[in-house]
Each structure stands twice: as C-alpha cells, then as structure tokens.
Amino acid sequence: MEVKELICINCPMGCPLTVTMDGEQLTVTGNTCPRGEDYARKEILSPTRIVTSSVRVSGGTIARVSVKTKTDIPKGKIFDVMEEIRAVRVDAPVKMGDVVIADCAGTGVDVIATKSVGRA
Amino acid sequence: MQYHDIVIVGGGPAGLAAAIAARKTGISDILILERDNVLGGILNQCIHNGFGLHTFKEELTGPEYAARYIAQVEEEKIPYRLSTIVADITHDRQVTYINREEGLVTIQAGAVILAMGCRERPRGALNTPGYRPAGIYSAGTAQRLMNIEGYLVGREAVILGSGDIGLIMARRMTLEGAKVKVVAEIMPYSGGLKRNIVQCLDDYGIPLKLSHTVVDIHGKDRLTGVTIAEVDENKNPIPGTEEYYSCDTLLLSVGLIPENELSKGAGISLNRVTSGPNVNDRLETEAEGIYACGNVLHVHDLVDFVSQEAALAGENAAEYVKRKAALAGERNAAETAPAEKNAAAAAESEEDERPGYAEPDRHTIPLVAADGVRYTVPQFLETSGMRDTVTVRFRVADVYKDRYISVYYDDQLISRKKKKVLAPGEMEQVVLTKKSLAGYPHMKRITIRTEVE
Amino acid sequence: MSKQQYDTDVAVIGGGVTGCAVARELSRYDLKICLLERTEDVCSGTSKANSAIIHAGYDAAAGSLMAKMNVEGNRLMDRLAADLDIPFRRNGSLVLCFSEEDMPGLQALYVRGVTNGVPGLRVLSGDEARQMEPNLTDEVVAALYAPTGGIVCPFNMTIALAENACENGVEFRFLTEVTEIRRSGEGYELTVREAEPSGAGAVRTISARFVVNAAGVYADRFHNMVSRRRISITPRRGTYCLLDQEAGRHVDKTIFQLPGKYGKGILVTPTVHGNLLIGPTAADIGDKEGTCTTAEELAEVTAKSARGVKNIPYRQVITSFAGLRAHEAGHEFILGEPEDAPGFFDAAGIESPGLSSAPAIGVYLAEMIARKSGAPAKEHFIATRKGIPHVAAMDREARAALIAERPDYGTIVCRCENVSEGEIVDSIRRPLGARSLDGIKRRVRQGMGRCQAGFCTPRTMEILSRETGIPMEKICKNQPGSEMITGEA
Numbered sequence A: 001m002e003v004k005e006l007i008c009i010n011c012p013m014g015c016p017l018t019v020t021m022d023g024e025q026l027t028v029t030g031n032t033c034p035r036g037e038d039y040a041r042k043e044i045l046s047p048t049r050i051v052t053s054s055v056r057v058s059g060g061t062i063a064r065v066s067v068k069t070k071t072d073i074p075k076g077k078i079f080d081v082m083e084e085i086r087a088v089r090v091d092a093p094v095k096m097g098d099v100v101i102a103d104c105a106g107t108g109v110d111v112i113a114t115k116s117v118g119r120a
Numbered sequence B: 001m002q003y004h005d006i007v008i009v010g011g012g013p014a015g016l017a018a019a020i021a022a023r024k025t026g027i028s029d030i031l032i033l034e035r036d037n038v039l040g041g042i043l044n045q046c047i048h049n050g051f052g053l054h055t056f057k058e059e060l061t062g063p064e065y066a067a068r069y070i071a072q073v074e075e076e077k078i079p080y081r082l083s084t085i086v087a088d089i090t091h092d093r094q095v096t097y098i099n100r101e102e103g104l105v106t107i108q109a110g111a112v113i114l115a116m117g118c119r120e121r122p123r124g125a126l127n128t129p130g131y132r133p134a135g136i137y138s139a140g141t142a143q144r145l146m147n148i149e150g151y152l153v154g155r156e157a158v159i160l161g162s163g164d165i166g167l168i169m170a171r172r173m174t175l176e177g178a179k180v181k182v183v184a185e186i187m188p189y190s191g192g193l194k195r196n197i198v199q200c201l202d203d204y205g206i207p208l209k210l211s212h213t214v215v216d217i218h219g220k221d222r223l224t225g226v227t228i229a230e231v232d233e234n235k236n237p238i239p240g241t242e243e244y245y246s247c248d249t250l251l252l253s254v255g256l257i258p259e260n261e262l263s264k265g266a267g268i269s270l271n272r273v274t275s276g277p278n279v280n281d282r283l284e285t286e287a288e289g290i291y292a293c294g295n296v297l298h299v300h301d302l303v304d305f306v307s308q309e310a311a312l313a314g315e316n317a318a319e320y321v322k323r324k325a326a327l328a329g330e331r332n333a334a335e336t337a338p339a340e341k342n343a344a345a346a347a348e349s350e351e352d353e354r355p356g357y358a359e360p361d362r363h364t365i366p367l368v369a370a371d372g373v374r375y376t377v378p379q380f381l382e383t384s385g386m387r388d389t390v391t392v393r394f395r396v397a398d399v400y401k402d403r404y405i406s407v408y409y410d411d412q413l414i415s416r417k418k419k420k421v422l423a424p425g426e427m428e429q430v431v432l433t434k435k436s437l438a439g440y441p442h443m444k445r446i447t448i449r450t451e452v453e
Numbered sequence C: 001m002s003k004q005q006y007d008t009d010v011a012v013i014g015g016g017v018t019g020c021a022v023a024r025e026l027s028r029y030d031l032k033i034c035l036l037e038r039t040e041d042v043c044s045g046t047s048k049a050n051s052a053i054i055h056a057g058y059d060a061a062a063g064s065l066m067a068k069m070n071v072e073g074n075r076l077m078d079r080l081a082a083d084l085d086i087p088f089r090r091n092g093s094l095v096l097c098f099s100e101e102d103m104p105g106l107q108a109l110y111v112r113g114v115t116n117g118v119p120g121l122r123v124l125s126g127d128e129a130r131q132m133e134p135n136l137t138d139e140v141v142a143a144l145y146a147p148t149g150g151i152v153c154p155f156n157m158t159i160a161l162a163e164n165a166c167e168n169g170v171e172f173r174f175l176t177e178v179t180e181i182r183r184s185g186e187g188y189e190l191t192v193r194e195a196e197p198s199g200a201g202a203v204r205t206i207s208a209r210f211v212v213n214a215a216g217v218y219a220d221r222f223h224n225m226v227s228r229r230r231i232s233i234t235p236r237r238g239t240y241c242l243l244d245q246e247a248g249r250h251v252d253k254t255i256f257q258l259p260g261k262y263g264k265g266i267l268v269t270p271t272v273h274g275n276l277l278i279g280p281t282a283a284d285i286g287d288k289e290g291t292c293t294t295a296e297e298l299a300e301v302t303a304k305s306a307r308g309v310k311n312i313p314y315r316q317v318i319t320s321f322a323g324l325r326a327h328e329a330g331h332e333f334i335l336g337e338p339e340d341a342p343g344f345f346d347a348a349g350i351e352s353p354g355l356s357s358a359p360a361i362g363v364y365l366a367e368m369i370a371r372k373s374g375a376p377a378k379e380h381f382i383a384t385r386k387g388i389p390h391v392a393a394m395d396r397e398a399r400a401a402l403i404a405e406r407p408d409y410g411t412i413v414c415r416c417e418n419v420s421e422g423e424i425v426d427s428i429r430r431p432l433g434a435r436s437l438d439g440i441k442r443r444v445r446q447g448m449g450r451c452q453a454g455f456c457t458p459r460t461m462e463i464l465s466r467e468t469g470i471p472m473e474k475i476c477k478n479q480p481g482s483e484m485i486t487g488e489a
Helices: A034-045 A075-087 B013-024 B041-045 B062-075 B139-147 B164-175 B194-204 B261-265 B303-331 B339-349 C017-026 C065-084 C100-116 C126-132 C154-167 C216-226 C295-308 C354-373 C396-405 C421-429 C437-444 C457-468
Strands: A002-007 A016-022 A025-029 A052-058 A064-069 A089-091 A099-101 A111-113 B002-009 B030-033 B049-051 B085-089 B094-099 B103-114 B118-120 B136-138 B156-160 B179-185 B208-210 B212-218 B225-230 B243-246 B249-252 B256-258 B290-292 B364-370 B373-377 B380-382 B389-396 B400-409 B412-422 B428-433 B446-451 C008-013 C033-036 C093-097 C122-125 C142-146 C150-152 C171-173 C176-184 C187-195 C201-213 C233-243 C254-257 C267-270 C276-279 C317-328 C334-336 C344-348 C412-414
Touching: A002 A034, A002 B194, A016 A034, A025 A034, A052 A075, A064 A099, A075 A111, A075 B164, B002 B013, B002 B303, B013 B030, B013 B041, B013 B062, B013 B103, B013 B303, B041 B062, B041 B139, B049 B062, B062 B303, B085 B103, B085 B261, B103 B303, B103 C396, B118 B139, B136 B139, B139 B164, B139 B249, B139 C457, B156 B164, B156 B212, B156 B225, B164 B179, B164 B194, B164 B249, B290 B303, B303 B389, B373 B446, B389 B446, B400 B428, B412 B428, C008 C017, C008 C187, C017 C033, C017 C154, C017 C201, C017 C344, C017 C354, C033 C154, C033 C176, C033 C201, C065 C100, C065 C150, C065 C154, C065 C354, C093 C100, C093 C126, C100 C122, C100 C142, C122 C126, C126 C142, C150 C154, C154 C171, C154 C354, C154 C437, C176 C201, C176 C216, C201 C216, C201 C354, C216 C233, C216 C317, C216 C344, C233 C295, C254 C295, C276 C295, C295 C317, C334 C354, C344 C354, C412 C421, C412 C457, C421 C437, C421 C457, C437 C457
Parallel strands: A052 A089, B002 B030, B002 B103, B103 B290, B136 B249, B156 B179, B156 B249, B179 B208, B364 B446, C008 C033, C008 C201, C033 C171, C093 C254, C201 C344
Antiparallel strands: A002 A016, A016 A025, A052 A064, A064 A111, A099 A111, B085 B094, B094 B103, B118 B256, B179 B212, B212 B225, B225 B243, B364 B373, B364 B380, B373 B389, B389 B428, B400 B412, B400 B446, C093 C142, C122 C142, C176 C187, C187 C201, C233 C276, C233 C317, C254 C267, C267 C276, C334 C344
C-alpha cells in the first residue's frame, strides 16, 4: 500500500489531498469537492496541465497574442507544445477563441487565442 | 464644468465590475478613466489560467476574464477614456484628468469609485545591498515585457519573493526556455497560493527556499549573480549560510502596495495595515460619495473577489447618487428639472447633509482585528444603511494550524469556524448578517480574531 | 602658439560636473574643444551619486583652493541656475553639535567660515535650532547656521553645463575611453578606445594642445601618465538612502553633524525635487568602480542619522545607492599644470565640495588655459540654456496650451513623477540627448519615483527605441553591457 500527499490545483483553495494506493484501488481523502478526487486520480495515473503562453502577431496592435491549450494536455507534453507555440506566428486580426495551432504536438488539443488583437 | 453621476478611476477588473453594477442599479451617466490604452488592467498581462472559478464556474485566463467584463461594458455602452491619467481628485469629488486629445479636463462627479489597483514593491524599498545593474525587474514588469511586448528579460533567473506573480513568472520563464534557479522567500512560508507552488515550481523542479533572502547583488552593467543567505527568526541573514547563484535576471515578487496617491490627495486617510482607505460596509471612504474597491482598497489574491467587492461599490455609489438626486428633487419640488441636473447642482452646492446617513439613529460600529487577524475590510459598519449581509475580508498575520476564526459582538461570541490552515497569503472572510445585529443596539465594537480553542 | 597642428585645442577628459563646467567656461573662448567620456552619457560617475548639496564653504581649511572654489562656486550658483535653468534652492544648512565639549569645534567652524568669506553664519542654541527644524533631537546643544547653503539637482546641473557647452561648439565624444597620454611636441597625444555599442573597440589617437584631466576617481591614472610628481586618488565610498517625497518635508535645511575624521558625517537633507536624502558613509576602497552598497554601510546610515534627526521614516526608502568621492591624500583640490607637464591641466582630487566648487573650477581653469593659449573670447557666446519643461509643475493654462501644441505632453508615462511622453521625447531629441534609460531618468526623472520604474520601463524602452532607432535588444540601462532584455521570447 502506497500513500501520496498532493495539493489540489483545481482552485485557489489548494486542498491537501491524501491518496492511498492499494494496487488498482485508489482512495482520496482531504478533498472538499468532487473535483479534488478527480484531480488526485488524474495526477496519479496520468497528470495533465493547461499550457498558457503567447504567440507572435504580425501587423497587430500589440506584438503578442496570448494563447492556451483548449483543454489540459499530458504533463509530459508541455515542452513539445511550447516548442510549437514558440515557432508559430499569426497575422492580425486575431479573435479570442481562434484556433492558433490545431492538434498541437499530437495531443489532439488545439491551441486557441485568449485575447483579440486588432490590426495596427 | 462637466458633470457625471459616477466617475470610475481605473478600468481594470475592479473598475469594470463597478461600472457594470452601477449601470444595473440604474445609473447611466458613468465615465471610466483608464491610464492604459486598453481596458482590463493587469489582467491583460496575466495570460495564465486560474481566473473566474468563483464567478463563472470555469477556469479562464486573465485576458478571457477581462473580456467578459469588457463585453458587458461595451454592451451597456458605458463611456470610457483610454490613455487617460487622473491627475487629481478633490474631497468634494472634482476629478481632473489628462490625455493627449483633450488636455486637462475637470469633472464634477456625483460619486467617485477609486479602482486604481496596486503597484509592486521595488528593490529600493528592500534596501538590498549590492550593485544596481540592469536585469533586476519587479515580476510584473517582466511579465508585461514578456506577455505583451514579447521580450525575454533574461536567460538565467533567481526570483526573490514567493508572491503569486513571482511563482507565475518562474513557470513562464521556464516555458520560454530560461533557467529559473531558485525562488527565495524571506518568510518561513510562501506568500503565494499553494496551487501555484505545485504547478509553477514543483512541476518544473524549481526549488523554493523559505527563510532565505538576497543579501548581495553582483554585476556592474548587467546582473551577473546574487548571493542568497538563510535568515533567522528576526529576518537577519545568518553568517556562513551565503550561497552564490550566477544569473542575469533577478525578479522581485516582494509585495504589492495599493496606489493611493490620488486618495491621499483627496484628503482620505489610509489604513496603516492595508495601505488602502478605511471604508464602511458600503465601501465608502471617509470622503462622502467616494468609494473604493479592488487592490486599491486592499491587495487581493483572487480577481473573483475583486469583482464581487467592486460590484458592491458600484451598487452603493449608484444608490448614493440616486438618493442624493431624490433629496435634491424633494427640495426643488416646484421645479421640473431632471434629477441628474439637480444632482449636479447639489454636488456643487456643498451644503447638503449626508443623505441616507443622516438619520438620527445612525450607528457606526468599528470592526476590530485582533489575535492574529491583521486587518478587516470594511473597517466599520453603519447599521442604518446596512444590507442583509456584509462580507468582511481579512488576512492573518502568520501561518496557523487548526484555529478558529471567531466573531465577537462586544464580548459576546457570535460565530466561530474552524480552519485547518490559515496563511497570510490567502485572504479569509466572514459574513455578518443584519439580523444577527438586531439584538445589539448599543454595540461598541465587532471583533474578529483567531482562537486556538 | 606653435605651428604644430592638433586635432583639437583642448581635450577634456571626463564628462562629470567638473569636466562639463570646464568645457562650458572654455567655450567662451575661440578654441576647439573636445570632451571625451568613457560612458554613454555625461554625469555617470561621481557627479550622479552624491549629496546634491551646494555647500556654504565653512568646511575647507582657510586659504585652501578648496575653500576658495567652494565659496566662489556657491556665489556663482544663483546666476548659473538662472542662466542654465538648473533646479537650485538655497535652503540653508545646519551643523549640529551634540555636546558642550564639542563647542570649540563648532566655534572653530564658524571662525573658519568667516575667514573663508561665507556670509551670514550664525551659531544657534539647541532650542533655536529646534525651532528652525522641529525634528532635531534633544541631543542637539548648538548648531552653526549657514543661510547660503543650498540644494541642487546634480544631474541637471551637469547636463545643463554640457548642453550649453555643446551649443557653444564643444564636441562631446561618448563611449570614448582614454587609455594613454603621451607628450607630443608642445601638446599631447591621447590614445582612445571607442566602445561601439556593438562592443567592437576601435582604437584612435587624438592630438591636443591642452588636456584637462577631470577624470574623477581615475584622475591619478592620467596625471601619472604625464607627470613624475605622482598623485594617488582613493575612491571613498559614500552610501545613501533616498526616501519618498512624502518624507521630503521631514527637514527643510540640510542637516550636518559636526565633521569628524571621515568627512562630514551623515547628513539629512531635502532634495530639490522634494525627496529626503540621507548619507553618506565614508569607506576608503580599492575598486574605482566599487559603487555597491553593503549591509554594514546601509545600517550605518540609519544609525548615525538618528542622532541628529528624529523619527526619520525609513519605511519610505525608495532606493539606496553609493557614490565614490575622488579622495586625494592631501585633501585638497589639485588644479592646474604640474610643473613637469605644461599644457596638462589637472582638476584632480575633486571630492566634496566638488559639486559646489564646479562652477568656480570651470572659470578658474578656463581662464588659465585661455591665458596660456592666447585665445580671444568669442563674440557670440550663448550664456543661457532652457531646460526640458516639466509639464506637471506648470499651471493649468500653460499645461493645457502645451498639450494642445504637443499632444505627447498629455500622455503621462511615469506616473510617480508625472513625466509625460513629450518630456521623454525631448530628453532624447535634445543635443546630447539621452541614449540610455538612466540618461532619460537623469534628464526628466522618469523612473525616479516610488515605483522605481516598475510601470514605465517597457514604455520608456519603446520610446527610446522608436526615437533613436536602437533596437529593443540593444536598449541599455546605461553603458553597453547593461542591456535590458536578452531578445525575443
């Protein structure tokens, strides 16, 4: 039986979670909402994160448009995603929600703009 | 002189939420004054996620969170001026602003909402010894340079202070290919949210050294390194614990200070602990008709609470303007001029009493922070105009485990709630109900304290 | 004059306040003058980090050059400040005496001041002094009051002198470090290394009939290249704390303590811009670039200042810094030609009261050189210079009119000091305009306030890049090597 301590990152409460692993069986305590349990299971079995960054814009009112992965991606893929994000450049105008990179780094997850940038 | 019912100083999260709430309360003559060239304030550069869980039940990035409020402002056609700096606010609510198109303009405001936000404590305020090379940034400045302008401020960084912006920037720089060597925190606990330590430091193997600080800064032109040392319980460096870290960048995340120069100019005194104005439960400062909300009032860690607080300030300011107009209307009953004009006349005439506060049974109760509670916002309660509930926000002085947060009406314990962990980095709140006050007509004070048992 | 041909009549080494004052006074004469400065701007060494005081002149030994230059420099300040638009105020100074035992010392200071020609000196009782300055401690038993003491903006003073010199034909060469000086005929040949912003160092020679050595802490190096009568300059480090303008009225006069073995001790003074300045310490060090602060010296500032002035709000420190005084063993200014190096004019050992003395040193050396060269006075010397308008300090009508004419005066970039984009643009576009963030800061106070450039740095970098064509990656805090960013993210 293995015990792991985690801090839930779902919300600013930051609940301290205790995960007891007994073979396939996972027991989560310390969470104050169901999201905490989900987080703990995911964090143990296949941790994921949302990646946020910014992408170069040509001809925009500002030089960068902020972006994020539309949903969380495997933690191990963060730097692969970043590599694609850093390589790309988009033309203004960009609208919030626009897909900037489709299926980023083979994660099946799109990178989308999180702000709108008008033409300069 | 121009007149507007409500002038809002600052178009960040607080100003936007206040404007929308004021509009929903029935005031249409609102003007937002914003110094940047876009609305949204600091949220524009906070491109990370984690905003809006309370308000929208989903996790947004800063720009997305701001966009929802900006969209409402646009929808409601609330006027705003960008690239406009407020130069001066007077006690009787004359607001002077400057911009390139209009030059200097002075407005008489029916009510003013202060929503100027805060600034970062600079290196100078720490009096850290050493040289003064390039490469020392407050974390927010570096954040702006990276996220808005697209520049990398350095390749090897040390971060002093574990405030949230510092933690966020540790991850941000790492993602952009820089090496963040260590985060040093002078306190024995982090000033940031626990989740940020996990997802910004632990995820990337960045060490957090508690009870450590920068004791020397090296490099005459560009930073070449810093010396970090452990500190004792009085925060004095312990000789022999010095460690040298080579780096070209030092980011500071060592505290935020509400920007209250304008408030002071209006003759509003500031609270020594929050560095923000003292306010009543309507978030009105000691200057009548001037309200405060968001980080200019006290530094928040969650924008959701800024929005909530600001909406309350917006509603109250709107109600103030309406009450005043109604009073002026009564006084000038014979005339048929629109209420707003009367409000303008009343605001300029200076002669009237505090509408709504002027009842003979007006009762002001101070809120006292004690035993590990550092401050409260609001600082006092006016029972006459009180809403059904009042949220009192506060911070604690140290990390406490298994303590109660207790509310006393004079010496009477009213409520207590056990908390597993209390930390200075995380704002707490209690809710007071109007009903509970009913049995205490002559109360001298309300005390909020932590208790061990 | 000989028939020998020179690149320039006078080469001035060093763009500090002394070098700029000499250059400005020399530019009254029909001479070709070139000022060589190692860094990217004037006022980037000792002149930028000092007490910003115009001393009355009672400190220096009677009959010394130091006393003469100080008193004369002080006297010249009203005219100079008016002519060149330099922020200057005669706020008066007090020297505090803490015990009856020390009274003879205070009396001696009074007598010395009178001998030096300092006007209006008075010895006050402790109570009289406290009446003048309510925040003095009860420890004060007496004080010497000097009404002619003043405060000045050392940046603007140096820049004003430089700009005026420039307008009168002086050529300024920045990023030009003198590495060698050789006698050549009746003049000198200077080897210089030009640090291009790219870092490539071109080496050239410049011949000059006369050389002025105003190199601050490096003056001994140049002197010793041409003279066997060696001098030695020790950098004497002084550490200061600068407090927010909210604390600026804590005292009105410049408050000194009775001088001890290491200079004038810790002073507390308002600055001409309304901050409170406290310092300096005095530590003799080996490193001529050792402008770091240390924990010990910062603690000393706090501890010593409390003796004379009570309740200093140290919570309001906005920055601390250290400067180096060019201390010469004899504690006397070395002005003029060494016997064995005619045509080489020292302005060496210019430690405190160097800033106060600069106007007089400028006149003194310029007259000496003019006499020797036989150069006539120019017919059309331009004696005045107008500074950059500080729009926030103007009255409403003037400010509105200015914004109507130049809208960028209506965009506030630095909100702590209320500096507009127009002022920043001016600081760059002027002759000898700023080429670095520090250069802008010294000219218009952008970033000088309580947030210490937290908000305005990105915007100021953009303006500097836009106005000069310097790419963002090359924008420096001061000289090359102090780049602000490392590239695109």
